[in-house]
Amino acid sequence: MRRVWPLTVRGTGALVLAIACLFVANEAGVVELMYFGILLLAVVATSVASLYVGRRTDTITRSLVPEVASVGSEARVTVRVDVRTALPTAPGKWHDTLPKGLRGKADGAFPALGSGLRGGERGGARSVDLIYTVTGARRGVHPIGPLTVRTSDPFGLARRTVVFGQRTPVTVAPAVIDLPPLIDYAGATGGMLHTTTDQLGQGSDNLVARPYAPGDSMRRIHWRATAHRDELMVRQEEQESTPEASVVIDRAALRWSPEALRAPGADPGFEAGISACVSAVARLVHDGYAVEVLDSEGSVLVDRIDGGDMTEVDAMLVQFATLTARRDDALPHLARQFAGISTGPVVVIVGRLDPPDAVALAPIAHHSTLPVLLTAAPVGDAIDVAADHGWHVAAIDADRDLGVAWANAIGRGVHHVLG
Structure with missing residues (x-):
């Protein structure tokens, strides 16, 4: 997903000024204004082209360490963004959307990339890892995403906003409190x-299971042995x-x-x-x-x-x-x-x-x-x-x-x- 209007406030002002110069130059016959308006239009067009030509962002993947978060505990999220670019790119900013079940600061600076052809990568493929920390706030399964990446040209005239719709479900387990021993x-x-x-x-090596008999407590059913034998099995008295x-x-x-x-x-x-x-x-x-x-x-x-x-x-x-x-x-x-x-x-x-x-x-x-x-x-x-x-x-x-x-x-x- 991309924003429809690619220009910043500065870029929009430059475009309006360029059109105004062309209009005044045509009415007043001032050739210098005509040249200036054309130059401004060329600069704006070049700024837009520098962001959209030769660069494509394909996919993102997220990983969590540990894989299951817990309420009150921290986990590290790594977002890998695969970028294909043949031209150098300007730096930008990124923001990953966090659900209510997770707390953290999920934004930062998106690095500038050099030409993918210089390093010999096939098709200019590059990978960028974005790392941040979250804290479990609410038990459940919560999706992280979408990820938003915003970049602009060196003159600040044009911008490119890409929103990745992929969401990654994160399991937040209940908090385990260390209790005094018995x-x-x-x-x-x-x-x-x-x-x-x-x-x-x-453990289970010392466990003896026998077929279910009338009068046995249902709480003593051994489900693993039942599944293995395809008949109800109950636990014998353990050692x-x-x-x-x-x-x-x-x-x-x-x-x-x-x-x-x-x-x-x-x-x-x-x-x-x-x-x-x-x-x-x-x-x-x-x-x-x-x-x-x-x-x-x-x-x-x-x-x-x-x-x-x-x-x-x-x-x-x-x-x-x-x-x-x-x-x-x-x-x-x-x-x-x-x-x-x-x-x-x-x-x-x-x-x-x-x-x-x-x-x-x-x-x-x-x-x-x-x-x-x-x-x-x-x-x-x-x-x-x-x-x-x-x-x-x-x-x-x-x-x-x-x-x-x-x-x-x-x-x-x-x-x-x-x-």
Whole structure:
């Protein structure tokens, strides 16, 4: 795309002056004005030709390092512009359009280029790399572009504006906050907790899957083995060296806000909950737990992540970049998902929490070695009610330090140990 009018204000003035000189020269018979007008027209024409003749910009490509940005973190964007020119070109300016989900300064000076024929490039092909830094501001997938490049001739009479319509989608993952470890609670897991180093190399190699039998919990279905065997397979009890944990995020929009249904990043409270969810998963996996990530309906959001497998944690962040809320409210029935099983830490993240909700969640606390409940909007004495039923509970929101809230949660409430 190019601007229709190629002249600057100076160039437009020169063109008007040239036409005026030709008109006056014709009326008054002044030959000198005729020569001057023709000279001005030649200068303007030459300026336009210097920008449009022998130069063509074909394509642009963008790359991001790291490939997935995250909220609050920086990423470097490199825009490669392929230019074909047989003549030297003047410097200019460029500007890359950033979406609301990214912040940064995406503009600068476009360099002057020498003749492509001088360096022996085929067809005068040249590449220009434009580099800038962006910061993730809003979770989701956001397109960068279009890129605008403006150049002018040495006299400032003509300009050329090229707008590249190509847009590059950039994934902005939720922020992962470094949470305090659970090492102090190793005894509560029956002596099963090991460091990440101990867990590396064990993972799925120690996992035994068997065919599904009536009465088996759906939460124990091993999806990879199911896909491989083409029949439902469930996990056998893992070796003592692989403790389990579960992280549950409530996605009911009525407990957050209607904006949480529309698009990622629209509801600050829901974003705090998403960040708490992925941060808890990262902490537990780092501490050696095999983690299941569910929503309040019992739906598996990502495949089970083995202890120490931080690569799968990174893959989870990409999936969570577009996670939104749901209309259905399944939180009062969440306890059914944990009926008849005993597990390690269970982390539940909810939006609004009232006392009846805390009572409905009470049975889960008695099936976990470390039940943690994080709420973005506690109502009344809901936190105290949850703590009385055995939860380690704390409030979270976009303005609070999640690390402090996590530390308060694991240090508050009655600590239940399975017998």
